[in-house]
Amino acid sequence: MDQIKQELKKQIIExxxxxxxxxxxxxxxTLLFASDGLALDSIDALELIVLLEKFYGIQxxxxxEGKTAFKSVDTMAAYIQxxxxx
Amino acid sequence: MIYIGAExxxxxxxxxxxxxxxxxxxxxxxxxxxxxxxxxHQGLFLAxxxxxxxxxxxxxxxxxxMQQVALKLDPSIMLSARTQVVVSATKGAVDTDIRDPFGGxxxxxxxxxxLAHQPIVVSNACISGVxxxxxxxxxxxxxxxxxxIVIGVDLITDFVVNxxxxxxxxxxxxxxxFDAARKGITLGxxxxxxxxxxxxSIFAEAPLELLAGSSSNDANHISGPSRTGEGLVRAVxxxxxxxxxxxxxxxxxxxxxxxxxxxxEMEAIAFNxxxxxxxxxxxxxxxxxxxxGCAGVLETAATMQMMRHGLMVRSExxxxxxxxxxxxxxxxxxxxPINTFIKxxxxxxxxxxxLIVRKL
Amino acid sequence: MTVIKxxxxxxxxxxxxxGKPVLAKTDDPEYSWLRxxxxxxxxxxxxxxxxxxxxxxxxxxxxxxxxxGDLPMDYxxxxxxxxxxxxxxxAGSDLRFQASYADHAAPSxxxxxxxxxNIVLGEIAIQQKWYGDHIFVVLPAFDxxxxxxxxxxxxxxxxxxVIGGWLEVTDTETDVFLFLAEAEExxxxxxxxxxxxxxxxxxxPMPSISKL
Numbered sequence: 001m002d003q004i005k006q007e008l009k010k011q012i013i014e015x016x017x018x019x020x021x022x023x024x025x026x027x028x029x030t031l032l033f034a035s036d037g038l039a040l041d042s043i044d045a046l047e048l049i050v051l052l053e054k055f056y057g058i059q060x061x062x063x064x065e066g067k068t069a070f071k072s073v074d075t076m077a078a079y080i081q082x083x084x085x086x
Numbered sequence: 087m088i089y090i091g092a093e094x095x096x097x098x099x100x101x102x103x104x105x106x107x108x109x110x111x112x113x114x115x116x117x118x119x120x121x122x123x124x125x126x127h128q129g130l131f132l133a134x135x136x137x138x139x140x141x142x143x144x145x146x147x148x149x150x151x152m153q154q155v156a157l158k159l160d161p162s163i164m165l166s167a168r169t170q171v172v173v174s175a176t177k178g179a180v181d182t183d184i185r186d187p188f189g190g191x192x193x194x195x196x197x198x199x200x201l202a203h204q205p206i207v208v209s210n211a212c213i214s215g216v217x218x219x220x221x222x223x224x225x226x227x228x229x230x231x232x233x234x235i236v237i238g239v240d241l242i243t244d245f246v247v248n249x250x251x252x253x254x255x256x257x258x259x260x261x262x263x264f265d266a267a268r269k270g271i272t273l274g275x276x277x278x279x280x281x282x283x284x285x286x287s288i289f290a291e292a293p294l295e296l297l298a299g300s301s302s303n304d305a306n307h308i309s310g311p312s313r314t315g316e317g318l319v320r321a322v323x324x325x326x327x328x329x330x331x332x333x334x335x336x337x338x339x340x341x342x343x344x345x346x347x348x349x350x351e352m353e354a355i356a357f358n359x360x361x362x363x364x365x366x367x368x369x370x371x372x373x374x375x376x377x378x379g380c381a382g383v384l385e386t387a388a389t390m391q392m393m394r395h396g397l398m399v400r401s402e403x404x405x406x407x408x409x410x411x412x413x414x415x416x417x418x419x420x421x422x423p424i425n426t427f428i429k430x431x432x433x434x435x436x437x438x439x440x441l442i443v444r445k446l
Numbered sequence: 447m448t449v450i451k452x453x454x455x456x457x458x459x460x461x462x463x464x465g466k467p468v469l470a471k472t473d474d475p476e477y478s479w480l481r482x483x484x485x486x487x488x489x490x491x492x493x494x495x496x497x498x499x500x501x502x503x504x505x506x507x508x509x510x511x512x513x514x515g516d517l518p519m520d521y522x523x524x525x526x527x528x529x530x531x532x533x534x535x536x537a538g539s540d541l542r543f544q545a546s547y548a549d550h551a552a553p554s555x556x557x558x559x560x561x562x563x564n565i566v567l568g569e570i571a572i573q574q575k576w577y578g579d580h581i582f583v584v585l586p587a588f589d590x591x592x593x594x595x596x597x598x599x600x601x602x603x604x605x606x607x608v609i610g611g612w613l614e615v616t617d618t619e620t621d622v623f624l625f626l627a628e629a630e631e632x633x634x635x636x637x638x639x640x641x642x643x644x645x646x647x648x649x650x651p652m653p654s655i656s657k658l
Binding site: 016017018019020039043044046047049050053054 | 492495496551552553554555556559
């Protein structure tokens with residue numbers, strides 16, 4: 001699980017071009033969309049869907065699902081585990 | 087006075103203005119199911135030209151539109167050094183020449199029509215068409231030209247289908263602007279033209295009066311509409327002020343109405359802030375789909391036809407209001423004089439624009 | 447009368463402001479050329495890194511003009527009208543977006559939103575909180591008359607300033623020119639060059655700074 005989270009942080013930084021952010025800056029429970037978190041926006045949310053497809057082969061049909069799944073790296077990792085276990 | 091006339095429409099609803107108007111007044115939609123058109127080859131609802139017309143691509147459609155608009159003008163106008171052509175488009179020939187999408191406008195266009203000047207392309211996403219007409223007014227108003235032919239063209243391509251699907255912005259049903267059940271846009275394609283000029287006599291059919299407007303940016307987000315309608319409020323307010331109009335003077339709002347959740351909600355908020363909440367309102371996207379860079383010209387042309395015929399058409403796809411603020415969306419065709427209408431547009435990049443047309 | 451208060455250029459290897467060289471590209475492998483300019487003007491704007499090259503170039507040219515050209519740009523919210531133009535629209539981003547969905551891969555929404563040339567206007571408006579009139583046009587080549595007439599019209603209509611520019615940024619070309627025009631009577635900072643000189647300003651000789 002920790003491995004997935006580390007990978008995920010790297011992938012988020014790369015996919016979203018977060019140039020000034022390092023892996024260490026993202027805690028497992030950092031809120032991705034909060035202004036005092038990573039302050040991601042609606043396009044970033046859609047780009048996270050692309051990330052899931054690209055790296056994990058997960059197809060998100062309903063973007064509303066992303067709203068809860070993309071809260072933090074913790075929730076994303078759990079979502080990935082749940083989806084890949086299916 | 088600045089005139090606007092010679093409106094020309096080519097869309098899946100018809101190859102001439104007359105055919106398009108017949109379809110609109112009969113509430114026929116150009117939207118249909120197209121198998122295999124989507125990303126991952128699923129079917130999609132689109133307002134697309136019939137496959138038999140598939141050679142209608144960017145440059146050929148532009149030429150077709152120019153030929154039609156020429157028939158509605160004094161024949162000397164096309165060649166006049168006092169005439170400028172302004173093309174309104176977002177993606178040009180992206181499907182055939184992605185490295186030079188507007189080459190078709192610049193390379194042979196001028197010599198083909200014997201124009202005195204190279205055309206100018208206005209490319210401002212979904213507000214391009216309204217912007218281009220306002221820009222035409224500016225050129226004529228400042229005395230730089232006597233007439234400007236404004237021609238909008240955009241096509242459905244894999245490029246734009248993939249793009250809007252990647253944004254989850256495309257509806258799985260024909261689009262339903264302002265409706266509670268709206269789920270996104272339906273893409274459309276077409277070509278439309280209007281002529282803006284200072285000489286009434288160049289128009290074969292009597293023109294209308296253009297009360298041009300302004301544009302304003304939301305200064306908020308490049309793809310999400312402002313939650314407060316800030317840019318649209320400012321663009322419409324400035325347009326009304328510049329033309330000495332009051333909200334009560336407006337008989338009809340020809341809105342942008344894309345049928346995305348956020349856009350339509352934003353417009354409802356803006357029109358309420360502007361005091362336009364009691365003015366009959368419609369979106370033409372239910373007939374034409376969202377024709378992007380063509381939309382502002384096509385929808386202005388269509389609303390001009392309503393003005394000439396004294397008939398507001400129903401806002402296709404609308405049944406139950408789905409915005410937090412009230413708007414009198416037209417549920418039935420409505421006969422009666424339209425003396426003044428306002429056309430608005432909002433789009434990616436946070437742009438908003440408006441213009442007013444008045445009957446003479 | 448409308449006058450030019452300041453102007454700047456960004457080309458493939460140098461930045462010039464008001465005809466003077468201010469920055470030359472280095473071979474720093476860590477930072478791209480546009481990122482080097484970002485560091486030089488001291489911007490701290492995380493959104494910058496998400497932008498495409500066209501939007502980045504627009505935001506950087508504005509920052510150069512503001513800081514190196516010493517123009518405070520403290521206009522009212524609706525006081526500035528923007529006019530930008532180029533020849534190839536958003537062709538660079540168009541190619542990148544097209545590549546994102548090649549081989550049945552998922553198209554990138556973040557790339558798609560930049561496949562419109564007017565996005566740079568939105569980025570500038572967001573960064574500066576400007577709500578004025580704004581337009582992006584595609585022209586066959588840099589056209590001084592187009593800019594002169596636009597600036598004259600809009601200053602006459604009463605806006606405080608017009609910021610205009612040519613923004614051609616493709617994989618092979620970087621040709622960025624930005625100017626700020628105001629009414630001659632305005633008492634703001636900056637120079638006072640005739641608007642008619644815009645063609646010479648755009649075409650000023652710019653020998654490679656590293657060889658100066």
